[in-house]
Each structure stands twice: as structure tokens, then as C-alpha cells.
Amino acid sequence: MTPRFLPKYALETVPRYTSYPPATGFGEVNGESLWADWMRALPATPKVSLYLHIPFCKTMCWYCGCNTTIPNKSERIERYLDALKDVMRHRAASLPADAQIHHIHFGGGSPDMLSPVQFSDLMQEIRDAFPLAINAEIAAELDPRGVTRALATRLGELGFNRASLGVQDLSDEVQKLIHRIQPLSVVRQAVQNLREAGITAINTDIMYGLPAQTVDRVEMTAHAVTELSPDRIAVFGYAHVPWFKKHQKAIPEDRLPGAQERFEQMLAASSVLETHGYQPVGFDHFAKPGDSMAIRTREGRLCRNFQGYTDDDYDVLMGLGASSISEAPGGYLQNQPDPARYAESRETCLTSYVRGLQRGSEERRIAARIDPNFIVRDQQHSRAI
Ligand code: SF4
Numbered sequence: 001m002t003p004r005f006l007p008k009y010a011l012e013t014v015p016r017y018t019s020y021p022p023a024t025g026f027g028e029v030n031g032e033s034l035w036a037d038w039m040r041a042l043p044a045t046p047k048v049s050l051y052l053h054i055p056f057c058k059t060m061c062w063y064c065g066c067n068t069t070i071p072n073k074s075e076r077i078e079r080y081l082d083a084l085k086d087v088m089r090h091r092a093a094s095l096p097a098d099a100q101i102h103h104i105h106f107g108g109g110s111p112d113m114l115s116p117v118q119f120s121d122l123m124q125e126i127r128d129a130f131p132l133a134i135n136a137e138i139a140a141e142l143d144p145r146g147v148t149r150a151l152a153t154r155l156g157e158l159g160f161n162r163a164s165l166g167v168q169d170l171s172d173e174v175q176k177l178i179h180r181i182q183p184l185s186v187v188r189q190a191v192q193n194l195r196e197a198g199i200t201a202i203n204t205d206i207m208y209g210l211p212a213q214t215v216d217r218v219e220m221t222a223h224a225v226t227e228l229s230p231d232r233i234a235v236f237g238y239a240h241v242p243w244f245k246k247h248q249k250a251i252p253e254d255r256l257p258g259a260q261e262r263f264e265q266m267l268a269a270s271s272v273l274e275t276h277g278y279q280p281v282g283f284d285h286f287a288k289p290g291d292s293m294a295i296r297t298r299e300g301r302l303c304r305n306f307q308g309y310t311d312d313d314y315d316v317l318m319g320l321g322a323s324s325i326s327e328a329p330g331g332y333l334q335n336q337p338d339p340a341r342y343a344e345s346r347e348t349c350l351t352s353y354v355r356g357l358q359r360g361s362e363e364r365r366i367a368a369r370i371d372p373n374f375i376v377r378d379q380q381h382s383r384a385i
Contacts, residue, residue, distance in 0.1 A: 020306060020370050021357055023325065023334060031333045031353025038328035039094045039316075043380070046096060046315035049103035050126070052084065053321030055339040056113040058146065061180040062250040063168075063210060063238050067323040068109040069339055076340075080322075081118060083343040085125045088320055090350050092129035095316070101130045103312050104138045107324075112146030116154035123158045137162055137312075139201075145182055147190035149197075156197030163194050164203040165230075169210055170221045177211040177255060184224050191228050202230040208265035209238035211255035218265040222272035232287045233278060234308070235269045237262060282309040296373075304371040306332070313373055329378070331358040 056077055057068045071077055104126065114122070126132075139162035140155065147165070155163075167187055168180065175181050191202055204225050208218050225233060240256060242248040257265065270280065278286035279294040281302065287294040292311040296302045303310050305317065306325060317327040323337035333356040336342045342352060357363070367374045 020304070020366060021332065021363055023306075023355070026332065026334055026355040026357045029333070029353070029356035029358070031356055034330065034356060034358065035094065035326070035328070035333060035353065038330040039096065041330065042096055042099075042315060042328070044096060045098040045100065047102050047313070048095060048099045048130070048316045048318060049105070049312055049314040050101055050130070051105050051107060051317060051319045051321075051324050052111075052122075053319070053324040053335075054106060054108040054111040054113060055080075055322050056108065057110045057143070058113065059179065060247050061178055062247055063178045063180075063207070064247065065239055065241070065245055066109060067337055067339075071113075076343075077113065077118070080339055080343040081114075081122065084321055085122070087350065087352060088125060089129050091318055091320065095130075095318075099131070099316070100133045101126075102133045102136055102314065104132075104136065106140040108141055110143040110146055111140045112142045112151060116151055119151075119154055119158060137201075139163065141166070142190070142194075144187045144190035147193050149193045152190075152193035152197040152199065155194075156199055160199050162201035162203065163199050164205065165190055166205045167221065167225055168205065168207045169213055169217060170224050171212075171217045173212045174210050174217060177252065179250065188228060191230075202228070203232040203234065204228065204230045205234045205236060206269060207236050207238055208269060209240075209257055209262040211251050213257055213265060215261075215264050215268045219268050219272050222269045223276075226273065226276040226278070231291045232281075232285060232293060233273055234285050235266065235273070236284060237266065285309050301373050302371075303373045313377060315377075326353075329359070331363075332356055 053067070055068045056071050057064075058070070060068075060070055136159075138158070138160045140160060141164045144165050144167070147163075165187060167182075168178065169175065170184050194202060206218075206221050206225055207213075240248060240251065240253070242251070270286070273286045274280065277289065279289050279297065281287050281293045281297045282304065285293065285308070287297075293302065293309065296311050301313075303313050305312070305327065315329065317325075319326040319333075319335060322335060322339040322342040324335050326333045326335075333353040335352045336354050359367075364374075364378060368378075
């Protein structure tokens with residue numbers, strides 16, 4: 001059997017792999033004109049996915065690597081949502097008439113910062129602007145501390161059917177050091193609220209490499225998470241980049257595990273999850289054998305986009321909101337990353353693409369190595385042009 005990991009690489013200092021192509025490889029482009037060209041080149045009935053970035057959280061977790069802010073006033077969220085809706089209507093008009101939305105994903109930040117009313121308004125705008133497929137997946141990343149019964153109920157009523165919860169580590173000491181106090185009881189209540197609201201597809205994230213984490217603590221967290229019986233579990237390594245994410249300076253560096261310990265923690269988490277019947281999906285995801293990601297893995301049809309492994313084989317991913325990335329067969333475009341600037345004015349938003357990358361032969365070659373499904377989709381798109 002081919003080993004899933006090569007320890008000699010796990011212990012070397014190499015660039016952090018999160019996504020391909022990395023956004024650091026993006027450059028200046030005429031985004032509006034490229035997007036228009038790419039939309040004209042799409043097949044007649046493209047599958048479209050939406051990603052909406054909600055860059056707000058109640059408090060900052062010290063390990064956070066996301067593009068988020070702590071809003072001091074609720075008006076900031078309102079202004080941002082107004083801009084998001086304007087851009088959404090504008091971009092919807094650029095799609096072919098027979099495009100259909102198959103996936104909607106709210107990420108962040110913490111989308112649970114939106115009130116039930118704000119979620120209702122936003123979903124109404126989406127339904128007015130885009131034709132949704134009947135069985136569309138509607139998912140949100142949620143902070144378990146923000147999943148009230150009222151919010152879960154509203155999300156269920158609005159058609160949400162998948163939720164991703166960040167668990168990270170369940171030991172008290174680690175939670176204190178990362179500034180995220182979230183006992184297992186809070187996560188359990190969030191899962192219960194979601195399931196009672198009919199949102200039965202649950203993903204969870206756990207982490208290794210956090211301050212004061214040990215193999216025992218990672219194993220304890222992995223065991224506890226399997227008891228909640230999520231469909232998918234992602235196991236992410238903490239990336240310590242305090243020169244880039246200033247709040248990470250609050251992480252005590254002398255408590256961070258070394259490369260060997262990180263590797264052992266990752267292996268320990270994998271072992272616990274596999275013992276509980278979860279199937280490995282790529283190198284950092286696990287899923288129940290009946291889950292679509294696990295099935296696609298067995299069939300060699302798993303997809304990987306710049307955010308990670310997915311079962312979503314879209315033709316177009318439309319990124320809405322600050323920093324979000326759109327993908328079409330022709331390449332990638334990234335929005336203005338600063339939430340305040342994104343929300344400044346409607347005019348600014350409508351020229352919100354700040355960087356991008358046209359997909360050339362080198363990107364196609366590498367994408368085909370990472371994403372087993374890429375060649376099939378690329379050939380379909382080439383035939384459609
Ligand atoms: S809740 Fe998530 S996005 Fe918000 S600060 Fe914590 S890790 Fe970052």
C-alpha cells in the first residue's frame with residue numbers, strides 16, 4: 001500500500017500548502033474584462049457555485065489565519081451586506097441565461113454574526129438574483145458559540161442543509177492559549193440545534209500544532225468529535241505567521257510543538273478517526289464511507305479547488321465579498337481584501353477584482369496532478385468553447 005505521508009517532507013520547512021494556485025501567485029489583471037470573456041466562453045448550461053465571505057467575528061482567536069475583523073458597530077455589517085447585494089445583482093447578470101446554482105457556501109469570519117433577519121434578507125436576494133437547482137447544497141461555516149436555537153431554526157427554514165463547525169482542540173489550557181473558550185458542551189449543543197432544525201450534514205474542523213497541544217490532547221479531541229458523529233472531519237495544522245497575522249503574536253511561541261511533534265499529532269488524529277470508521281479523503285480530510293466525498297475518493301472523482309478538497313465539480317465559482325476568489329475555466333480573480341474598502345461604495349465594488357491569474361499550460365499541468373477530476377472538466381470546457 002502506498003504510504004499517505006512521506007515523513008522526510010513532513011519534517012522539512014517548506015512553503016505552507018493550502019491552495020493551488022496560491023493567491024501569492026496572482027498579479028494585476030483587467031478583471032472585469034477577463035470575467036466577461038470567461039462568461040462568454042462557458043458551456044450553455046453551466047453549473048455555478050457561490051461563495052459569500054462574511055468577514056466578521058465577535059472576538060479574535062489568536063491562531064486565526066482568516067480574513068476577518070471585529071466590527072465595533074452593527075452598521076459596519078449592514079454597509080457591507082448592502083455592497084455584497086449590489087455586487088451580487090451585477091455579477092448575476094453576467095452569467096449565461098441557463099446557468100444554475102448548485103452550491104452556496106457562506107464562509108468567513110463567522111457567518112453566524114449575521115442575525116436571522118439578515119440571513120433571510122440575503123437568501124431572498126440570492127433567490128431573486130440566481131436560479132437555484134432544486135437540490136442545491138446551502139452551507140455555512142459557523143462558530144459553535146454563535147449557533148443559537150433561533151439562528152439554527154432560521155437557517156433550516158431558509159433551506160440550509162450543511163454546516164461546518166470549528167472545534168480545533170477541546171482541552172482547557174489550549175483553549176485559553178488560543179483565546180477560544182469553547183467546551184465540548186457548547187459544540188454538542190450547536191450540533192443538536194442544527195440537527196433539530198433539519199441541518200443534518202455536519203462538518204467539523206480540528207487542529208494540530210496549537211500551543212500546548214500534545215498527542216494525548218489531539219487524540220482526546222478527535223475521540224470527542226467522533227462521538228458527535230459528523231459526516232466530515234478536517235484536520236488542519238496551525239500555521240504560525242505572526243509577521244503576516246499580527247494577532248498571532250499573542251501565541252506563546254515556546255509552547256508551540258516542533259515539527260516532529262506536529263507530525264505525530266497529525267498521525268494520532270488520523271489514527272483515531274480511521275479507528276472510528278472515517279475514510280481518509282486526500283491528506284487532511286476524513287469522511288464517513290457513505291459521504292459523497294468518500295465515495296468520490298474511492299471512484300477517483302474527488303475535486304480540489306483553491307480552498308481544499310470538495311465534491312463540487314462546478315464550471316464557475318463566483319466569489320462574493322472581501323478577498324473571495326472566483327474561478328472559471330479561464331482562471332481566477334480575487335476581490336478587494338479589505339472589508340471596509342469593499343463596502344465603501346457601489347462603484348468601488350463593481351470593479352472589485354484586484355488581482356487574478358489566467359490559467360496557462362503550467363497551471364493546467366499542476367492542477368491535473370492535484371485534482372484527479374481536473375482533466376475531465378478541462379476537456380469538457382475546451383469542447384464547449
Ligand atoms: S471564529 Fe474563525 S474566523 Fe473568527 S477569529 Fe476565530 S478562527 Fe478566525
